[in-house]
Amino acid sequence: MKKITLKITINGRKHTLRIDPNLRLLDLLRDELRLTGTKEGCGIGECGACTVILDGRAVNACLILAGQCNGREVVTIEGLTGKDDLHPLQQAFIDHGAVQCGFCTPGMIMSAAALLDQNPTPTEEDIREAISGNLCRCTGYTQIVEAIQAVADDN
Amino acid sequence: MNSNPSIIGTSPKRVDAREKVTGSARYGQDLRMDGMLFARVKHAEYPHARIRSIKTARAKRLKGVAAVVTAADIPGNPAFGAIIIDNQPIAGDKVRYLGDAVAVVAAETEAIAERAVDLIEVKYEELPGVFDPREALKPDAPRIHEKGNLIVHHKTRKGDVGVGFGEADRIIERSYSTQRVEHAYIETEVVVAYLDPDGTLVIKGSHQNLFNIRSAVAGVLGLPLSKVRIIQASLGGSFGGKDDCMAVLGCRAGLLSLKTARPIMLSNSREDSLVESYKRHPYFLDYKVGVKDDGTITAMEINIVADGGAYASMTQFVTWRSVVHATGPYRVPHVKTDIYGAYTNNTYTGAFRGFGSPQITFAYESLMDEIAGELGMDPLQFRLKNVLRDNDVTATGQKLDHTVSVGEALEVTTRAAGWDEKRKKFPEENAGRIMKRGIGLACSYRGVALGAEGVDATGAIVRIHSDGSVDLTTGLSEMGQGLKTIFSQIVAAELGLPIEKIQYRETDTSTITDGGPTVASRSTIIGGSAVRKAAIAAREKLGAAAAEKLGAPPAKIIASDEKIMVKGDPVRAVSFREAATMALDAGMNLSSFAWHVSPPIWWNEEEGRGDAYFTYVYGCQIAEVEVDPETGRVNVLEVWAAHDVGKAINPETVRGQICGGVATAIGYGLLEEVEMVDGVTKTMNLDEYLIPTAMDVGKIHAIILENEDKYGPYGAKCVAEPTAELCAAAIANAVCHATGKRIRDLPLNLERIVLGHKLVKKKRRVR
Amino acid sequence: MIPFNLVRAESLEEALDLLDRQPPDVKIIAGGTDLLVELRSLSPREKGPGIVLDITPIDELKGIEDNGSTITIGPLTTHREIAASPIIREHAPLLSTACSTIGATQHRNIATIGGNVINGSPAADSVPALIVLDAEAVFKSKNGERVSPLKEIFVKPYRTDIKEDEILTALRFERLPEGARSSFIKLGRRNALAISRMNIAVIIVLEGNTIVEARISPGSATPLPDRIKAAEKILIGNEPSEELFRRAGKEVSGEMINRSGIRWSTPYKQPVIAALTTRALREAVEKR
Numbered sequence A: 001m002k003k004i005t006l007k008i009t010i011n012g013r014k015h016t017l018r019i020d021p022n023l024r025l026l027d028l029l030r031d032e033l034r035l036t037g038t039k040e041g042c043g044i045g046e047c048g049a050c051t052v053i054l055d056g057r058a059v060n061a062c063l064i065l066a067g068q069c070n071g072r073e074v075v076t077i078e079g080l081t082g083k084d085d086l087h088p089l090q091q092a093f094i095d096h097g098a099v100q101c102g103f104c105t106p107g108m109i110m111s112a113a114a115l116l117d118q119n120p121t122p123t124e125e126d127i128r129e130a131i132s133g134n135l136c137r138c139t140g141y142t143q144i145v146e147a148i149q150a151v152a153d154d155n
Numbered sequence B: 001m002n003s004n005p006s007i008i009g010t011s012p013k014r015v016d017a018r019e020k021v022t023g024s025a026r027y028g029q030d031l032r033m034d035g036m037l038f039a040r041v042k043h044a045e046y047p048h049a050r051i052r053s054i055k056t057a058r059a060k061r062l063k064g065v066a067a068v069v070t071a072a073d074i075p076g077n078p079a080f081g082a083i084i085i086d087n088q089p090i091a092g093d094k095v096r097y098l099g100d101a102v103a104v105v106a107a108e109t110e111a112i113a114e115r116a117v118d119l120i121e122v123k124y125e126e127l128p129g130v131f132d133p134r135e136a137l138k139p140d141a142p143r144i145h146e147k148g149n150l151i152v153h154h155k156t157r158k159g160d161v162g163v164g165f166g167e168a169d170r171i172i173e174r175s176y177s178t179q180r181v182e183h184a185y186i187e188t189e190v191v192v193a194y195l196d197p198d199g200t201l202v203i204k205g206s207h208q209n210l211f212n213i214r215s216a217v218a219g220v221l222g223l224p225l226s227k228v229r230i231i232q233a234s235l236g237g238s239f240g241g242k243d244d245c246m247a248v249l250g251c252r253a254g255l256l257s258l259k260t261a262r263p264i265m266l267s268n269s270r271e272d273s274l275v276e277s278y279k280r281h282p283y284f285l286d287y288k289v290g291v292k293d294d295g296t297i298t299a300m301e302i303n304i305v306a307d308g309g310a311y312a313s314m315t316q317f318v319t320w321r322s323v324v325h326a327t328g329p330y331r332v333p334h335v336k337t338d339i340y341g342a343y344t345n346n347t348y349t350g351a352f353r354g355f356g357s358p359q360i361t362f363a364y365e366s367l368m369d370e371i372a373g374e375l376g377m378d379p380l381q382f383r384l385k386n387v388l389r390d391n392d393v394t395a396t397g398q399k400l401d402h403t404v405s406v407g408e409a410l411e412v413t414t415r416a417a418g419w420d421e422k423r424k425k426f427p428e429e430n431a432g433r434i435m436k437r438g439i440g441l442a443c444s445y446r447g448v449a450l451g452a453e454g455v456d457a458t459g460a461i462v463r464i465h466s467d468g469s470v471d472l473t474t475g476l477s478e479m480g481q482g483l484k485t486i487f488s489q490i491v492a493a494e495l496g497l498p499i500e501k502i503q504y505r506e507t508d509t510s511t512i513t514d515g516g517p518t519v520a521s522r523s524t525i526i527g528g529s530a531v532r533k534a535a536i537a538a539r540e541k542l543g544a545a546a547a548e549k550l551g552a553p554p555a556k557i558i559a560s561d562e563k564i565m566v567k568g569d570p571v572r573a574v575s576f577r578e579a580a581t582m583a584l585d586a587g588m589n590l591s592s593f594a595w596h597v598s599p600p601i602w603w604n605e606e607e608g609r610g611d612a613y614f615t616y617v618y619g620c621q622i623a624e625v626e627v628d629p630e631t632g633r634v635n636v637l638e639v640w641a642a643h644d645v646g647k648a649i650n651p652e653t654v655r656g657q658i659c660g661g662v663a664t665a666i667g668y669g670l671l672e673e674v675e676m677v678d679g680v681t682k683t684m685n686l687d688e689y690l691i692p693t694a695m696d697v698g699k700i701h702a703i704i705l706e707n708e709d710k711y712g713p714y715g716a717k718c719v720a721e722p723t724a725e726l727c728a729a730a731i732a733n734a735v736c737h738a739t740g741k742r743i744r745d746l747p748l749n750l751e752r753i754v755l756g757h758k759l760v761k762k763k764r765r766v767r
Numbered sequence C: 001m002i003p004f005n006l007v008r009a010e011s012l013e014e015a016l017d018l019l020d021r022q023p024p025d026v027k028i029i030a031g032g033t034d035l036l037v038e039l040r041s042l043s044p045r046e047k048g049p050g051i052v053l054d055i056t057p058i059d060e061l062k063g064i065e066d067n068g069s070t071i072t073i074g075p076l077t078t079h080r081e082i083a084a085s086p087i088i089r090e091h092a093p094l095l096s097t098a099c100s101t102i103g104a105t106q107h108r109n110i111a112t113i114g115g116n117v118i119n120g121s122p123a124a125d126s127v128p129a130l131i132v133l134d135a136e137a138v139f140k141s142k143n144g145e146r147v148s149p150l151k152e153i154f155v156k157p158y159r160t161d162i163k164e165d166e167i168l169t170a171l172r173f174e175r176l177p178e179g180a181r182s183s184f185i186k187l188g189r190r191n192a193l194a195i196s197r198m199n200i201a202v203i204i205v206l207e208g209n210t211i212v213e214a215r216i217s218p219g220s221a222t223p224l225p226d227r228i229k230a231a232e233k234i235l236i237g238n239e240p241s242e243e244l245f246r247r248a249g250k251e252v253s254g255e256m257i258n259r260s261g262i263r264w265s266t267p268y269k270q271p272v273i274a275a276l277t278t279r280a281l282r283e284a285v286e287k288r
């Protein structure tokens, strides 16, 4: 394996890295950069716990090679939080009881954030569709949908 | 001295929410330590085989490998277990299912460990396997454990079923079956094991029941309990599922840590988890019921066989809960129930939210609809005629001395759902449409906490600091259910503080005495009572100190609004902080440890009767579905779920529990199954194990009923498990209402809806 | 993940050059949603590709073009782009529907139509839609271009006839004619994130109230993607009716058994594919 050079912007910070070519974006974030808010639940694109925003769109970090992200921009859950304040979605998840074990939460919030960037006034159906790639075993989704809806209603 | 518990019954924000929404919460997989090694497991290659030899030399020689261990390296007991000591973290002489380990490797990276595992050579003598628990109980079945394949037989006896069937106008017999399902917590199992400088072995990870894991690890590794410390990392869901299998991981990683004196991370991939970790028991259930033409149930005879898989785990307890509740919440004068748990060479089965009740609820609630159908009665009316009421006697002979609210739950739920109208309207409307609508219900009762399963006691420590902030420690664990918040709320209520002042300490076996497992929805009622007692005790001490200063008798002092004040005279007050400083300066002890033991109950195993639980909860769920009879697709459009929780300490959390339980049960009813063929798991990841997505769970209406219970803190009982035991049955009943087809086996997948049975892959003929 | 080297091609030429030199085991990666799942499943003992060739930087393989009669889709176009494309919605709406049913948002954002086709899964959702559109596949190699009717590239499940030095560079088809109606129905076990248990794509062209053209292709039913001509024949020259559509549905299920034989799943698939076909035809007629 020959290491490759990767130029990538993560949460607004530019990085130039030498990485293994078989590294997934998920491994880069979690193991190399220790941005562990992005979770791994299946490794095959089914659970959505690894969801991050790549060039404005929600993607599964377990299904992309880090090397494929050259010149691109990634936002993770860590990049959503401002210096002191929470992102409105983070606040809404707290306010609406949308968090239980919390393992799905970062991925869920990233999917919701990507949705609201594209469509600030989604219907409940739009919301359910946008998070349908994020499995949650705890909440039954009800309060999650309500939390996202509440942020959308403020838009 | 009193408090002002106005925070009880409100929904303050979860105390652990911020770290979870920002991604800063540390789960097991997020842990890293200097010098950490990564472990991988060499799993069994046959579901039932004798191990002839294990060659590890090539693996050990691989660069980057630090240690390879086998059963021969285990310093303590070869196995552990709740009652039957049969679960072997590393198999010695024999493998009994494909999740058994024969060796475990630690290496510098996971990839090296993986390669090393591949280099281990194991020779087996394959033994005939048993994969159906009914086969396993036959006398000539291959023996999986020395003592035979019967794990347990429980019974319930009441009256004389012969007499009961004699009084009946009709006798109805039906058989049902339920499938093997997976907890499917989104976080798979993971531990990090390391040695503290003083030689204590620490196992940090995704643990549900820390004290169980501690006993297992100490026993297997030959360490005193005081030299083993179990710490819980943020837990990414458990639902009963991170108990024995975490002990297994703890033993494996702990052994490697002792061997290498380095931190070890052992984390299960989703595939490992599906093969290795225990599941919910598949049940085979036969029911025979006597009824009179007016709808009165006269007798029930029930026979159940449960697949325990390779190890006993919780089978004895799970099946006991089933035997107690198998008739459902009905007045049945004559009862004879038998349940058998059997070993097989399948993945073992154990605790899973519901704990022996989703299976029987599916059966008896399907059955109630079937009987109502035979009698030409409305399913609601038939149930209302037979459900338990105040002071009735259960199938185990227990007189119910609390508010029995199953009737109330049925009435409230059916009213909310528009039951009468929809039951009538849908069949008429269905005639002209492809998609058929249906509505069905299910109700249940459920013993709260462990019951006569075992000792039910737990402790809590409340410590008031000099600045008025407070630490709370218990041995029970947050799994997402909101325990940290509820307990903090109780302390806040008793001390008259805002919830932010309460710090719930990380759960660690070295900080508090063994308070039992976080199971059986016992946390609020047992744990909450201990927390409340501890808080009250701490408050009394503070009150005594303040009373002197305020010149009033302690009985007149209250804690409220961050103040200690004289009741009715709020000007005479000191701040909570001042009072704390004062008391501590005076050399007083502002810490308290309290212990709560459940009220007495009893069970006579020989006679199959007893007062099984000190109180019960009641619930009812209604599912409205749309069925596509041509393709077999079922959509759950709406669910109404009413649960009597005694008192909702935090209503939003209760709602979260209800919605989550319903979603899990929708998966159980329609989608989920871990398929095993001859001991081989076919469902290996979440692409095949399908749980509901946000588009598969319809609108859920959570209805909270409150009939306060004398045994619960503020009257609270429980909520976590009953929410998951009803909806599969409600869906099956709704599907039958929509299509006229009665499906008696779970899950109600596409093939069953269309064909009425499962598709079975033909086995290739052996030459 | 097993080890391999990664080469990022900045241009088609660069990619074709690399393939032409034929280093051992090059594997193309586009969205990676099939390939990475496959690579992850390999044990250290199994041999993976020596080089993974990333073609995603190649802009000329992206996008949708309409020259007034022919629509050309670059293989790197994502399912999201196809589902949202006004051109596709207007001139091949069933393909838009098919792509909108694939996986969930995260997958549609990166997974490509080229990957869906070349992966060759019998359950691939875009394929039956492309088959009824009579799509062609364009392959390029250092030695030139090869054009093939799409249905002819499938050799067996998970296998196409793409050569080692070739890249799929376009999928193209004619706009649907005036008066054409189409429908795509997917049957999955869940409402999202579901692989098709079966699916069906149909196009019918009406003149007045007479069906003058019909194209039907079921997915996950026959060993190889194809149109079911026998069922189409039943429709042509007739007026749409429930009875007619049922006959066509029966014919599709009969043809499925002719081609696949009786299998363990036949008792379920036989009635269901017939029902789905009938339903798709009904839906097509009712649309517009």
Ligand SMILES: Cc1cc2nc3c(=O)[nH]c(=O)nc-3n(C[C@H](O)[C@H](O)[C@H](O)COP(=O)(O)OP(=O)(O)OC[C@H]3O[C@@H](n4cnc5c(N)ncnc54)[C@H](O)[C@@H]3O)c2cc1C
Residues within 6 Å of the ligand: A044, A045, A046, C027, C028, C029, C030, C031, C032, C033, C034, C035, C036, C037, C055, C075, C076, C101, C102, C103, C104, C107, C110, C111, C112, C113, C114, C115, C116, C117, C118, C119, C123, C124, C125, C126, C162, C166, C167, C168, C169, C193, C194, C195, C196
């Ligand atoms: C969770 C999940 C859900 C899914 N759901 C669905 C679904 O509902 N329906 C469905 O149809 N599919 C589904 N898929 C499968 C997959 O997403 C699709 O097949 C997708 O279109 C593949 O595209 P890709 O760009 O990701 O392909 P890749 O994985 O990049 O490539 C797939 C194959 O095609 C080859 N290839 C790709 N592009 C080219 C090219 N231009 N020239 C030559 N060869 C090429 C690759 O070498 C590889 O062999 C799902 C996958 C996942 C992980």
Ligand code: FES
Residues within 6 Å of the ligand: A039, A040, A041, A042, A043, A044, A045, A046, A047, A048, A049, A050, A051, A060, A061, A062, A063
């Ligand atoms: S870990 Fe990426 S989707 Fe599950």
Ligand code: FES
Residues within 6 Å of the ligand: A098, A099, A100, A101, A102, A103, A104, A105, A135, A136, A137, A138, A139, B186, B236, B237, B480
């Ligand atoms: S909160 Fe636990 S998985 Fe969603």
